[in-house]
Amino acid sequence: GAVVSQHPSRVICKSGTSVKIECRSLDFQATTMFWYRQFPKQSLMLMATSNEGSKATYEQGVEKDKFLINHASLTLSTLTVTSAHPEDSSFYICSARYGGNQPQHFGDGTRLSIL
Amino acid sequence: EDKVVQSPLSLVVHEGDTVTLNCSYEVTNFRSLLWYKQEKKAPTFLFMLTSSGIEKKSGRLSSILDKKELFSILNITATQTGDSAVYLCTPNTGNQFYFGTGTSLTVIP
Numbered sequence: 001g002a003v004v005s006q007h008p009s010r011v012i013c014k015s016g017t018s019v020k021i022e023c024r025s026l027d028f029q030a031t032t033m034f035w036y037r038q039f040p041k042q043s044l045m046l047m048a049t050s051n052e053g054s055k056a057t058y059e060q061g062v063e064k065d066k067f068l069i070n071h072a073s074l075t076l077s078t079l080t081v082t083s084a085h086p087e088d089s090s091f092y093i094c095s096a097r098y099g100g101n102q103p104q105h106f107g108d109g110t111r112l113s114i115l
Numbered sequence: 116e117d118k119v120v121q122s123p124l125s126l127v128v129h130e131g132d133t134v135t136l137n138c139s140y141e142v143t144n145f146r147s148l149l150w151y152k153q154e155k156k157a158p159t160f161l162f163m164l165t166s167s168g169i170e171k172k173s174g175r176l177s178s179i180l181d182k183k184e185l186f187s188i189l190n191i192t193a194t195q196t197g198d199s200a201v202y203l204c205t206p207n208t209g210n211q212f213y214f215g216t217g218t219s220l221t222v223i224p
Contacts, residue, residue: 100207101207106159
């Protein structure tokens with residue numbers, strides 16, 4: 001149980017392109033989803049927290065107009081990196097959980113490379 | 116400021132050795148402490164600890180929490196090469212999860 005699917009797993013695209021990443025909870029309803037970014041050999045950096053049906057809460061320093069998050073249903077959240085540039089290249093990971101006292105379960109991550 | 120400190124930062128052991136990974140935390144509104152294992156992709160869930168002194172066990176892995184000292188340990192006995200990974204601990208405050216830099220464990224055959 002508690003499977004989270006993230007798609008795509010790998011994206012390579014040109015600078016200026018917008019990239020959409022999907023995160024789905026397959027066998028549970030995710031009241032909260034989280035989006036992280038991870039640089040090589042560094043820990044997970046929380047970008048934003050989203051609750052179904054409401055606006056995402058962004059961490060300090062994360063541009064909400066750059067990283068658009070939509071959590072339209074209890075099983076799907078999307079992260080769109082708008083007008084991506086090489087400095088946006090990173091490993092993006094989503095996680096989902098049901099309830100505030102439950103562990104979060106992670107998707108397999110999306111490796112984004114902007115040329 | 117909330118924080119998580121894990122030690123050691125990295126560890127290299129031989130197969131069969133036992134290792135202890137440490138996690139200290141300092142957060143407000145603490146609810147639980149979680150351990151994850153991260154190999155090449157995203158972290159996989161290992162344990163969630165909510166009460167002090169109660170050991171959680173899964174095969175060769177076990178973990179325990181001390182809420183008074185704001186500390187947790189993860190033990191791995193009879194290590195195998197498949198245990199090589201980064202181990203992350205994170206305190207859950209309900210609204211946020213704070214991740215440390217993790218302990219990188221390498222098990223040599």
